[in-house]
Amino acid sequence: MPDVFADLGMSLDGFIAGPNAGPHNALGDGGARIYQWAYQLQAWRERLGRSGGETDRDNEIAEEKFARAGAHVMGRRMFDEGEAGWPDPPPFGAPVFVLTHHPREPWERQGGTTFYFVTDGIESAVEQPRAAGDGKDVQLSGGGETIREGLDAGLLDELQIHLAPVLIGAGVRLFEGLRQDTVVLEPTRVVGSPSVTHIRYRVIH
Amino acid sequence: MPDVFADLGMSLDGFIAGPNAGPHNALGDGGARIYQWAYQLQAWRERLGRSGGETDRDNEIAEEKFARAGAHVMGRRMFDEGEAGWPDPPPFGAPVFVLTHHPREPWERQGGTTFYFVTDGIESAVEQPRAAGDGKDVQLSGGGETIREGLDAGLLDELQIHLAPVLIGAGVRLFEGLRQDTVVLEPTRVVGSPSVTHIRYRVIH
Numbered sequence: 128m129p130d131v132f133a134d135l136g137m138s139l140d141g142f143i144a145g146p147n148a149g150p151h152n153a154l155g156d157g158g159a160r161i162y163q164w165a166y167q168l169q170a171w172r173e174r175l176g177r178s179g180g181e182t183d184r185d186n187e188i189a190e191e192k193f194a195r196a197g198a199h200v201m202g203r204r205m206f207d208e209g210e211a212g213w214p215d216p217p218p219f220g221a222p223v224f225v226l227t228h229h230p231r232e233p234w235e236r237q238g239g240t241t242f243y244f245v246t247d248g249i250e251s252a253v254e255q256p257r258a259a260g261d262g263k264d265v266q267l268s269g270g271g272e273t274i275r276e277g278l279d280a281g282l283l284d285e286l287q288i289h290l291a292p293v294l295i296g297a298g299v300r301l302f303e304g305l306r307q308d309t310v311v312l313e314p315t316r317v318v319g320s321p322s323v324t325h326i327r328y329r330v331i332h
Numbered sequence: 333m334p335d336v337f338a339d340l341g342m343s344l345d346g347f348i349a350g351p352n353a354g355p356h357n358a359l360g361d362g363g364a365r366i367y368q369w370a371y372q373l374q375a376w377r378e379r380l381g382r383s384g385g386e387t388d389r390d391n392e393i394a395e396e397k398f399a400r401a402g403a404h405v406m407g408r409r410m411f412d413e414g415e416a417g418w419p420d421p422p423p424f425g426a427p428v429f430v431l432t433h434h435p436r437e438p439w440e441r442q443g444g445t446t447f448y449f450v451t452d453g454i455e456s457a458v459e460q461p462r463a464a465g466d467g468k469d470v471q472l473s474g475g476g477e478t479i480r481e482g483l484d485a486g487l488l489d490e491l492q493i494h495l496a497p498v499l500i501g502a503g504v505r506l507f508e509g510l511r512q513d514t515v516v517l518e519p520t521r522v523v524g525s526p527s528v529t530h531i532r533y534r535v536i537h
Binding site for chain 2: 139140141288290292293294296300301302305308310312313314315316317318319320321322323324326328
């Protein structure tokens with residue numbers, strides 16, 4: 128069965144976005160530094176329709192993550208923030224299941240991205256692409272609330288953190304408010320570069 | 333010139349101790365999980381006068397850290413917490429410079445540990461062992477306040493974090509209250525095991 132995974136950048140002090148995150152400021156004030164390691168990579172640039180870029184080990188890690196996601200699940204807030212800023216085609220190239228309380232018709236964009244709006248909860252949102260099944264994994268794309276919800280519900284199989292060597296000081300913490308006693312993690316791979324440390328955790332159920 | 337370094341365990345959610353830390357509860361409630369990877373290591377057991385233990389890669393990392401510290405600098409609170417709990421000989425085997433506002437005669441213990449009480453600030457506390465000079469490095473041993481003070485004052489050359497795959501949820505955060513815009517870090521080495529991820533950062537001045 129395909130894995131459900133999350134894959135995101137975090138500052139060394141635990142933030143996935145700076146303060147005042149919202150539409151047109153998805154990563155919050157100063158939060159762009161969390162992904163400083165990624166912007167110049169070929170795989171990242173390609174996702175945004177640009178050519179060129181670095182092809183180092185960090186790039187391989189980014190490529191691997193893009194390749195494995197056959198579908199995305201995201202929270203309503205992340206969708207709202209992204210809707211204002213994503214280009215068309217959006218940087219997914221796969222179906223995206225948006226958790227919401229408000230039914231809405233599917234929204235098809237270029238490049239294989241269609242947004243489906245799911246009103247019956249995260250388990251359903253994860254199950255739909257798994258059942259449709261191209262065999263690829265399902266990514267819990269964010270935001271933090273949605274990833275915490277997946278962790279708390281025991282839905283997440285793997286978590287990759289790209290630990291950026293920066294201190295943000297304030298903003299959105301990945302693990303704030305988690306019922307943390309339900310989560311057991313085991314590091315399964317670590318790859319380091321001078322820009323970032325990629326750590327993969329298996330979530331033990 | 334010898335380096336000034338800090339070397340400590342941190343949970344994936346950024347805590348170096350759980351809540352209610354104090355004398356007889358140095359790591360706070362649940363905080364012992366942050367060092368779960370270390371207790372069974374030969375180098376750690378040896379420091380506490382015990383024999384046996386694991387001799388794996390994690391143990392090499394612990395040995396390396398113990399070997400390089402020619403002196404320690406610690407805050408008054410860490411000393412107060414430790415004074416109640418450390419065995420004699422205490423687990424340092426080297427001079428320890430304690431930051432305090434209250435002058436006190438040096439306190440000599442077995443095994444090479446003598447506590448010196450420094451009333452004229454962290455720069456002096458770091459400079460004294462550097463000048464005395466066995467050529468070994470000086471460790472800012474903690475607590476978090478003292479490490480932050482060293483970072484803010486530009487005294488720290490290297491920081492090694494042993495990132496434990498646990499979530500603590502509450503307690504003492506390493507980077508809380510840091511004037512974070514003064515700190516630039518570069519990862520220089522990463523070593524992973526199924527129990528912990530050791531990340532070394534050079535502090536760029």
